[in-house]
Amino acid sequence: MTVLFSRVWLSLAAVLLPQPLIAQDTLDVLITGGRIYDGTGALPREGAVGIRGDRLVFVGALPPNTVARRRIDARGQIVTPGFIDPHTHAYEGLPRLGLERRRNLSSLMQGITTVVLGADGRGPVDVKTVLDSSEALGLGTNTYALTGFGTVRSRVLGNSSAPATAAQIAAMRALITKAMQEGAYGVGSGLFYAPQSYAATEEVVAVVSAAAPFGGVYDTHQRDESSYSIGLFASTREAIRIGCENGLTTNIGHIKTLGVDMWGKADSVLAIMRAARARGCTVVADQYPWTASGTGLSAALMPRWAQAGGRDSLRLRAADVTQRARILADMRENLRRRGGDSTLLLIDGDANAAPYIGKTLAQVAAAAGMPAVEAALDLVLRGIDMGVASFNMIEADIEAFMRDPHVMTSSDGSDGHPRLFATYPRKIRRYVLDKPVISMERMVASASGQVARTYGLTDRGELRAGAFADVLVFDPQQLREEATYTEPRKLASGMRWVFVNGVAAVADGAATNTLAGRALRRR
Numbered sequence: 001m002t003v004l005f006s007r008v009w010l011s012l013a014a015v016l017l018p019q020p021l022i023a024q025d026t027l028d029v030l031i032t033g034g035r036i037y038d039g040t041g042a043l044p045r046e047g048a049v050g051i052r053g054d055r056l057v058f059v060g061a062l063p064p065n066t067v068a069r070r071r072i073d074a075r076g077q078i079v080t081p082g083f084i085d086p087h088t089h090a091y092e093g094l095p096r097l098g099l100e101r102r103r104n105l106s107s108l109m110q111g112i113t114t115v116v117l118g119a120d121g122r123g124p125v126d127v128k129t130v131l132d133s134s135e136a137l138g139l140g141t142n143t144y145a146l147t148g149f150g151t152v153r154s155r156v157l158g159n160s161s162a163p164a165t166a167a168q169i170a171a172m173r174a175l176i177t178k179a180m181q182e183g184a185y186g187v188g189s190g191l192f193y194a195p196q197s198y199a200a201t202e203e204v205v206a207v208v209s210a211a212a213p214f215g216g217v218y219d220t221h222q223r224d225e226s227s228y229s230i231g232l233f234a235s236t237r238e239a240i241r242i243g244c245e246n247g248l249t250t251n252i253g254h255i256k257t258l259g260v261d262m263w264g265k266a267d268s269v270l271a272i273m274r275a276a277r278a279r280g281c282t283v284v285a286d287q288y289p290w291t292a293s294g295t296g297l298s299a300a301l302m303p304r305w306a307q308a309g310g311r312d313s314l315r316l317r318a319a320d321v322t323q324r325a326r327i328l329a330d331m332r333e334n335l336r337r338r339g340g341d342s343t344l345l346l347i348d349g350d351a352n353a354a355p356y357i358g359k360t361l362a363q364v365a366a367a368a369g370m371p372a373v374e375a376a377l378d379l380v381l382r383g384i385d386m387g388v389a390s391f392n393m394i395e396a397d398i399e400a401f402m403r404d405p406h407v408m409t410s411s412d413g414s415d416g417h418p419r420l421f422a423t424y425p426r427k428i429r430r431y432v433l434d435k436p437v438i439s440m441e442r443m444v445a446s447a448s449g450q451v452a453r454t455y456g457l458t459d460r461g462e463l464r465a466g467a468f469a470d471v472l473v474f475d476p477q478q479l480r481e482e483a484t485y486t487e488p489r490k491l492a493s494g495m496r497w498v499f500v501n502g503v504a505a506v507a508d509g510a511a512t513n514t515l516a517g518r519a520l521r522r523r
């Protein structure tokens with residue numbers, strides 16, 4: 001009886017009593033003197049952060065007799081969770097990315113320690129294989145996967161514009177189920193893009209419903225951010241319906257009001273989201289702080305009916321006099337929506353695209369002696385489908401979305417656009433320090449804790465004992481976005497320390513080139 005009692009008491013005591021930090025329990029890293037923003041949105045506090053192995057041991061008061069292998073004096077700096085980027089193309093193509101891309105310095109030097117894989121509906125189906133082999137090759141940042149509506153539709157229907165049959169929907173559902181079983185955190189879509197754009201709402205609802213038993217997020221580059229097809233408001237309602245009917249959180253990826261017809265209407269979009277929440281739907285968004293979006297020349301200008309079947313079908317249509325005239329008329333209207341030919345900057349492409357990079361469509365058209373849309377069609381038909389920066393947003397709308405507490409920070413990082421290298425320093429500089437539109441604690445939360453909670457990234461995004469040691473130390477005044485539209489591949493500067501799972505990926509301002517990232521799997 002006594003023995004049993006004392007055993008019970010001992011095991012209870014082990015659970016209930018605080019674990020003392022014994023002097024010989026040497027920490028790997030001790031950060032002192034910094035202002036701690038813990039990622040919850042709470043006000044900052046002075047304090048210490050202790051790291052052992054891949055976890056945080058304490059955050060706040062410094063326990064007595066603390067011994068550490070490495071001590072970081074963070075006076076004059078802030079300490080935050082590593083940022084989590086919920087919309088980026090940094091890891092698109094995993095596991096077949098080279099070492100440089102897997103190392104992901106473009107993200108790390110901004111303080112991003114975790115990136116999504118699978119923006120715009122292009123996420124993997126073979127989630128286990130992709131994550132296992134990427135991790136075996138080595139990753140600079142953590143990553144978590146969304147499976148992709150676009151991926152499954154292309155596998156089952158190719159580039160077809162036909163509605164999916166019941167059998168095809170069943171086949172797509174089976175792929176989504178497999179991906180969710182293998183650890184995806186949700187389903188992404190890019191209904192703006194062909195061939196995903198050919199799927200009617202009902203089809204998307206039916207396919208995405210395969211994720212319902214698992215829960216998670218329906219994340220979307222929605223069908224229309226402008227006045228292209230169904231319009232921004234109807235599109236926002238469609239996105240919410242697809243997520244909410246399936247019991248998923250809806251995330252509106254890179255929320256914006258795209259183009260002259262929609263400028264000034266951010267509050268109306270936010271009102272639609274608020275009304276959905278009042279009905280019981282969970283609706284959030286992410287946003288990047290740039291007035292230029294990044295997309296493809298054909299995605300920006302080409303009518304979707306003309307793209308059905310792929311480039312070869314487009315060539316045949318463009319060779320037909322009547323259809324060519326229709327294509328050009330639709331392109332003129334799309335160009336007007338975006339703000340005209342001087343607002344499209346050609347920024348990325350293969351070797352054939354080199355002569356055009358850094359020029360506006362207006363400049364390319366003038367040099368060719370053609371109207372802008374004919375010059376653009378000519379490029380696309382020649383297979384030079386370039387990446388473009390499309391200056392189609394206004395500051396007032398960007399700030400309105402940014403102030404909304406349900407809007408997270410993302411980069412939408414993509415080749416050729418400086419946002420791949422510079423988004424987080426830019427947002428801190430322009431919208432926290434210079435203006436300020438939001439507070440630093442709100443900035444940090446929108447880039448860490450809020451993202452982790454939305455996607456269910458366990459023990460990430462917050463500085464607290466027991467969480468994974470994804471930690472940043474930096475002086476916000478020293479942080480710089482170096483990349484520009486003309487030099488988009490310049491690493492950000494000013495990030496002093498970046499820890500990924502307790503390992504220093506940036507040490508005293510310099511990249512260490514470690515590959516400490518992990519592939520995260522939803523349980």
Ligand SMILES: [Zn+2]
Pocket residue numbers: 119120190221253254412
């Ligand atoms: Zn997108």
